[in-house]
Each structure stands twice: as C-alpha cells, then as structure tokens.
Amino acid sequence: MDGSECWLPFPPLPVAVIPGFARSSGRNTFTESTATMSARPTSPPVGASSSSASASARPMNPHQASLHALRLRDASVNPASSSSAFSTRTPGSPRSSRRSIFESETEPDSEIYSPRPRYPSTSELGFPLFDQPDGRRAGSTTSSLRAPSPLANRKEGRERRRRRKEEGTLRGEEHDSMARRWVRWMARSGLGSWTGVCVLGGVTLVKWAVGLSGYSGEGKPPMFGDYEAQRHWMEITLHLPLRRWYSYDLPYWGLDYPPLTAYVSYLCALPAHLLSPRWVALDSSRGYESPSSRVYMRLTVLLLDLAIYIPAVWWFVRLRLGGRSRRTQTIALLTILLQPALILIDNGHFQYNSVMLGLTILALNCFLSNRDVLGAVLFCLSLGFKQMALYYAPGVFVYLLGKCVWLGPRQGRALFLRLALSTLLTLTLLFAPFALTRPPQLAQVLRRIFPLARGLFEDKVANFWCALNVVIKLRELAPPETLAKLALAATALAIAPACAHVLALSWGARGEGETPRPSSTPRTTTIPAPALPPTATLLPYALLSTSLSFFLFSFQVHEKSILLPLLPLSLLLADGKDPHAQEWAWAVLGNNVGVFSMWPLLKKDRQGMPYGALTLFWNYLVGYDPRKLPSGSFIKVLSLASYALILLLHASELLLPPPARYPDLYPLLNVLLSGAVFGLLWLWGMRRQLEVGWAYSPKSADLRLDL
C-alpha cells in the first residue's frame, strides 16, 4: 500500500473501505492505514513523521471506523506486531512505545481540550476497568510503567499542546452542545469533581418532574391502566400465597410478567403496607390513587432506577469510553440518561422497564469486561423480570456461543458448560418456587407470560404487521395460532442475518482466543490482558438488530417495546458526536422517532407537555441539529423528511379533527411513518454490523498489540 492512498479524503463510509486495505495487504498494512486515516488529512502521513512520540500523541481525530478497528485489536498479547498500530517507530523500542501511547494521559491539557482519544485506551483494547485483581484501575497500572518525559521533547510538547488546543473539538463549533458547555463550565469553575453528583441530581429532578403529569389509566375506572396493574401486583403478592399469584382474578390485571417482577412487587409492597395498609389492601385498594400513594409508587420506580439503571449506564460509559476524559464520559452519561423515551414511559406512563434494561446493560458490561458467567446470570435476571428481554436473547446467545468457538475447543467447552449451568441454575431458582407449590403452578406461569391467545398486535404499533394491516386484514384471514407461527417464522428470518454474521465471524476466528502460555514473553505477565472476541464490538449492533427484528415482526408487540431497540441504539450515542459517524445521527433519529411513535399512548396519559418539552430539550442538550449533518447524505435527507412529516402530523392533529370515517387516521399515519423509519433503521443496523465486522480481518491475530 503506498502513501498516496492514505491521502484520500475521508470516504463517506470509512469502514467499508478499510477491509479492502486489510485484505489486500498483509499484516501491518491495515493498522498503518488506520493510524494514518485517523490523523487529520492535513497532517503529514504517519510514516513521514520523525518522532514516534509526536506521531502517536497527535490528536488522532479518529474516524468511527478507526475507533472500531482499534477496539477490534483486542489485546491478546503479541509482541511481534506491537508497534504498528499506533506509531511507526522502529520495532524493538517497547518502552518508548508504551510511553508514547500513554504519556498524554497525564498532561493537564489533554483532559481539557480533547474529547477524543489521542491514544488507544486500555478499555478499547479490551482492558476492563474493574478487572485488576487488586482493584487498581487500568490507568494506574499503566502509569507505573511511565518513564519521565525527556527534556528534549519539551518544545515539541508545547507545540503539540498548542495544536491540540486549536484542534480540540471541545471548542469546535460542530461538537458544541449544551451538555458540553455545561461540563466545561463546571471544570472551569473548579467544580469538576462534582459533575457526577450534579448529573445524578439533575436526572432525578427531571424524572420526578415528568412524574407530575398523568400516568396510564389515571382516574379511569373500572380497569385503570399500567399504574394500577403494577399496584395491583404489589397487593396480590403481599396478601396471597405464592401459588395463587398467577391465577388470582385474572381478568383484573392478572400477573403476566415473569417471577422476578412478582418478587420485586412483593418487596415494594412491604414498605407500602408498613406506611399505609390501605395502599395495598387486597381487593379494596383497587384504583386507589391518593396523592401520597402516587408519590410512593413513583418513588419505587425512581429508587429502582437509581439502584440499577443509572449505575449500569455509568459503568457502561466508563467501560466504553475508558480512555477518554472524564468530561466526555459525563457528556455521554447525560446523553444516555436523559433519553426521553425511557423517562416518559417509566416515570410518566408508569412501568419498570428500566429494571429490565438496566439488568441487560449490566450483563453487557460483564460481557465487555470478560465476565461472561456473571453476565449470563444478569441477563437471565433481566429475562426473569420481563419476558420482553427475549428480544435480546438471540444476540446474546450467538455472542456467547461465538465466544466459546473463538476460545478454542479446550477453553471454549469449559466456558460453554459454565454458561449453560449458570443460566439453567438462575432460571431454575427464579421459577422453582412455582414448581414446588401444590399443585405446581409452572405451566400456569408460563401460559401467563406467553399469551399466545392474544392478537397479532395490540392497539396501533409501528411494526410490520400493523402497517400491513392497512392493506391486508390478516387477523380476519387466519386464527391467532397460524399468525403466531407466521410471526415466528418472519422474526426468525429477520434475526438470521445478524446472528449468522456474528457466528461466522467467530468461526473465522475460531481458536484464536486461547490464552497463550504465560512463558511466551515476560511482558505479558505484567499486565494480564483478558481477551475479548472480535464480536464484542458488534454486540450493540447485534442487540439492535435482533430487538428491532422482534419489534417489527414478532407476535403481540406493544408500542412500548420500542424501548428495547432504543437501548442499544442509545448506547451507541456514547461514542459522541462526530459528523462523519453515522451512529450518532441514526441514534438520535431513532430516539426521536421512537418517542414520536409512542405519542398516541402518551397523549392518552396526559403526558403531552413532558413529551414535547423533554424531547426538544434533550435534542438541544446533546447539540443535535439535523441541518448540520453531512450534506447529501442519506441520513440527512431521511432525518429532515421525518421531522418535517412529524411536525406536519402534530400540527394537523392539533388544528384539524380527523375525518369521521377514519377516526384513527392520525395514529395510523404515525404508525406508517415510524414503521418506515424503524424499517430503515433495521436495515442500517444490519449493514453497519457487517461493515464494522469487515473491519476485522481473520488474520488480525497477528496484529494484536502488546500491552
């Protein structure tokens, strides 16, 4: 590969280009091209730069592509190819290499001026933050290896800092956002260490304020809504023996969530009973909505949020952006936590989705930090809280299976056994109490959890079936059982590509994950590098694909289920705002359309004000402006068109009553519009997964970094 190729301007789809490089040329070429491309096009090519330190510490301004490529170089140790990825120094000077990679971490400016990594972070290389046996963080480990900076480099360092200041995107127009400005102000005012607490306080405040508006079924006897369902479950779990939980007065909000929900309901009912028995009195409390009982119910959601979801996101951000500044992490945290859809449904409409989603994120974090067994257990808990987590199950399954393949026969088989055992054990423990009752309730529990008797879809939901229903009245053509089979087949077909891709990648890298003998090089023993399979980077994409497939094609979907695809999509937001990265633009679009698709529901709940205010505020907070997306790109056209249509729909709904013949005209148009965007999002997710996967070449085992 010659240098001129590196001088090409950024291709619109960078990752798609990289594999070409990687495949056409041998071992070091790929990473060299990565490093070069990550430098600004205006800077000289890496090969030409004289000093290794300056080359590696230059603001890398990485493409999303190179980021992914970097993450793919998970750090199985291979000293031979150590140098090539991030600097073009001559081989055989490992110490200087290591310093050049990490020295910028301690420079005062680095925290301040650049939101992007200028060096491969430990976590991006597969170093879990919390994996150090003695509790040290990865950063502290590396600092012990740091050599003092040579004086000769001082002038160069000053020059570098100046350049970084100029190029630093924290001040750049296109990256600026309210969140960023606020974080900057906090640091400037010397309050930097309080930022996390303030984020927590602000998020809590917003969540609680959203809860001031109405909730599902407020003041609507005789059935009320989801709020009443949750309250009712507290009541029956508290007062009835376990064997009657899933069979008591089923028409009135009979329990139809998996056991963990029932257990949590029981736990929530205990303090309620202590505070005021009337809130959860059996039968007589139906529809009870006194002001203080509402506060209590809202409080349970908020406390579970604070206990599970928020720490999970926090940990995820620390993992994903481990090598980036604290500020970047804070911005990502704020972006994800204030994502409007989940707040509006959990704290407004009233549900406990954040528990399920939080458990899933925790599982994801465990996978990313190489604790697969714990991750599997947590994912089972997530499943045991709400069966909806099944949307993720294929993605998680193929990832873990692929990892077993990648680990090779010996370790892989052991891991597989451990995973299978722990999963089985968890599920057994969750369900055992119901199997042990007399008569056993297990069958009844399962029937309640998977209600095949209900229709293909409920209400209006922006998925394939509901959209198809406009043309073909499927429900009149076939009985529910047939439709269920049809939906199952369609879903299986839809998730197949994403799952097959993950499996194929793992198969291509089979056996590569085997831990080398510790004697191979002395340096590997200084920092044990727990390896991640190449598919780890694909995990969010795979979860997005599978959950969106379920949402679009499966049986009995609620409009609220869009929260499931929105979660991995929102996690992609953590990577931050880069005009060239499509992830950010797609993720914000997906979130906005996702909220919009729930508008009919929120309107019913009198959540109109929070819906508008929170969505607009969140977009402003993250600095989103669809007009500033790269001109001519598909995502820009799609975003602008969607927003125009959304505004048009809202305006006409406000001003014109629907025609008498079609009273459901507006929800229907909503379904068609959101369904179309979700369909495109689904296609994009799969394509993106393939692209990111391509960046991993099967030969990359040779290109691993030494660390």
Added chain:
Amino acid sequence: MSLSSIKPPPTASGPPKREPWLTTSERDILILSTFLKSLLFPAYRSTDFEVHRNWLAITRSLPLSKWYLEDTSEWTLDYPPFFAHFESLLSYPARWLDPRITAISEKGFDGWSAVAYQRTTVLLAELVLGAALLRFMRSSRDPQTMRIIAASLFLHPGFLIVDHIHFQSRPVLSGFLFAVLLNFKHIYAYLALPYFVYLLRSYCLPANLPFPSPAGLRQLLEHAAPNLLKLGSAVLAAFAVSLGPWVVMGQLGQVGSRLFPFQRGLNHAYWAPNAWALYTFMDRVLLKFASRLSLTPRAHGIASSSRGLVGDTAFAILPTIQPAHTFALTLGLMSIFLMKLWQRPTYKSFLTALTLCGWVSFLVGWHVHEKAVLLILFPLSFLAAEDYAHFRTFVIASVAGIFSLFPLLFTPAETPIKLLYSCMWCFFTFASLNRVVYRSPPSILSVIVEHAETAYLALFPLLQLSTSVLHPLYLGWVGEEKVADETAFLPLMLTSVWCALGVVWAFLRLVWLYLSR
C-alpha cells in the same frame, strides 16, 4: 427609573463591542429554565391560581368602574390598578383560547386550558425579568460575576416555588419603571423610600451640598428645581394614569380598602420568618413556663389555640403589638439607613440601603407574607459578590429565605422537586460565587462566627427531615387523612422560627457591614 438604568456607565474604553442578541450560555439558561418550568405545569396550584383566573375574568367581563366592586367570587381584586390593566391585557388571548377561562363564576375553573395558559403567561412575564437582568449584566463592570448572579436570579428557587408552582406573577414586576411598579404591586411600597432619597440626592441635588444658609438654599433650589420638577411630574403622571380613573369615579376609598387590608393580624397564616415570629415564639415559650416564672397570662391569649391562623394574634404574656408600633419601628429603622444613604449616595450604598429597607419592612412589618422574603433576596443577590462578608450574608439569608418558602408547597409530590432544585441552585450559586469573592484574612472572632453559622446551616437538613418525615410518621399521617393534633402546627412553627433566626442574623450582619464602612 429602572434598576438597570440607574447603574453607573460601564468603564470600558473604546467602541462598545456589538453583543449578540443572546449569547450561547444565556440561551442555554433560558432553555433550561423554560424546560424545567414547563415540566412543572401540572404541579400543585395554590388558591392564588384561581385568584388570578378570577381577575382575568373580572377585567375581561366588566367595565373599569366595577373592577373593584365585583365580589361574586371570594377572590376579589386587591392589587393596584396597573396590575388590573395587565390582567385585562392578558385576558384577550385567554378568551380566544377558551371562553371558560374568563367567565366569572363562584366555583372557579381549573381545566387544562386555564392551567396551560396561565402558566405560560408566567413564563412569558418572566422574560421581562430576564431582559432586565440581561441589560444589567451587559452593562456591569464585572460581567463574569454578574452573569452568575443574573443566572442565579433567573433560576431562583424562590421564583420557581412562588410563581411557577404556587402561582403568582411576580417577576414581571422587577423590570418596570418604579412608579409603575408601585402601582403594580403595592408590596413594593416598602422600597419607595430609598428610591426617593437616592433619586433626590443624586439626580436632583448637586454633588456638594452648600452650607445651609439662605443664599445657599436659594442656590440649591435653583439648581434642583428643574430636575425635581421633571422627576416629580413623571412620578405624579404615573400615579395619575394609574389611579386617575378611580379618582374620577370616586372609588378611591374602595380601591384603598381592597389594597390595604388592615383588619388582618400581625402574623400571616404561617408566620413569615421575621422578628414577630421570634416574638410570638417567645410568647409561647413564656406561656409554657408561666407558672414557674409567676407570670399571669391573659385569658384570650391562652384561648387563642388557633394561633397562626389569619386573624388577630393574641399574646398571652408579652405586650400586644399594634399596627402603629410596627410602623414606628419600620420608619425608625429605615431612617437610620436613609441617613447613611444621604451621606453616601453611591450606587452601591443605594443598593444596600434598598435591601435593608426591604428587610426592615419584612422583619417588623404588619402582616408580612412569607413570599415577601424574595424582596430581600433579590437586591441582596447584587451585593453577594462584593466581598466574602457580603457573600456569607447572602448565603445565610438565601438558605433561610428559601427554606421558609418550602411550606408553601406542602403536597408530597412537589416535595422532592423543591428540595432537589433548591439544593442544586444553592450548590451552583454558592460554589461559583465563592470562587470569585475576595476574602480578607480572618480574625479569631470571624472564625468563631463562621463556625456558628455553619452549624446553623447544617441543621436545616435535620429540620427538613423532622418536619417532612419524622413528624408525619409520628402522627401516622402517611397516606391517611390528616388528623387534628396538638402538635400539628409544630413543624411550621419550628421552620418559621429557625428561618427567622437566620434572616435576623443576616440582617444584623448587613447592617453592620453597611454602617461600619
């Protein structure tokens, strides 16, 4: 004269830089505050909400002559004429939006349209405050610090609690001409005196007062007459426009009786944290120990178990307070500060005197409302960045003042909001101001005082815990109907007395700072 135009001109040399209409950070704050406040639309509303709606109805449906006579609803119009005109202006879009908003009825109307509309008017009215603050900030000598203060004022939890949740439209008042202001909301009458002295001294009279001799006096009059005439005519014109129609209609007495209801008691329903709260508390304590101290309590004082309700507060041991006493006390204390202002008519001195006069009227006024504490906190904020001593005064007064507003929102749903929001506001304001104020080397006395103050502030969380958690638990109030109890008034009394301590102490601090320098 608006607050902003009284300011000394900016000292910056060179051509003034062209400012953008709104800088990014200003836009951020505006959007943040609008967002939060729009989320609070469905929050708890006090009766003031219906009061204002009723005024919309009165001013829309009735001719001018009947405004102050109408009494279908119990919430009669009792604000000055300019406010009534303001309401009448607001009632036009209201009628267009939903005619039910402007219908006079005994029962009132609180549909979503009325809530959304009235909350929106508060949001918009607040923009006036925002604009005034913006102008003030831009022309300030130290824009960085002023920006913090302006932002903290715009996002003040007091405004949030009183205007946006409790419901009033106060912020609009802060930005207008003062004479208009006076007719807008008579509570600002307290602040009239320092304005008068300051304007008279610095605008009308020459800088160096001549020796008091007949010739000097004549010279003085010649000098002062034109300005005095201009100012006087402006003020009188404003009054004339405001009150004129009612004078012509011969209803001045009716208006007056509505505006100044002296039949009310010394304390409001919930004692405002002022000197009388301490006084009443002392009376209660003495009553407890009356037999031991061989005092004879007055009979009607003991019987007054409804102590704290609107109406006459009867004292059992201590001498009863008459309106005349409070007026004498107010004027006496004010005159001290006005004398000082007369001697040093600088802008800063004016601001301090203004604050102190507002403070005096809050501390010893007749039937003071707890919301009036905002009248102190507002001008005090401008002094906060003066130096560390002023900052400290500001901190104590703010914490005590804001905390004293908490009982206005007694509903459980709003409790987390008021607490969280106030804590965050205090954190951001105090922490960022603390960095910029100058701190002189402390003396031993100041260190001791500071520790005592810190201990005082540290007890606020405990107080909140006991009033909002422990006390209801003790009475078994959670989730149940409230039952009448001997100790029902205790949390309010504790809050009021504890806040009063802080307010009085901060007042003494500021008096010391003002008179000693």
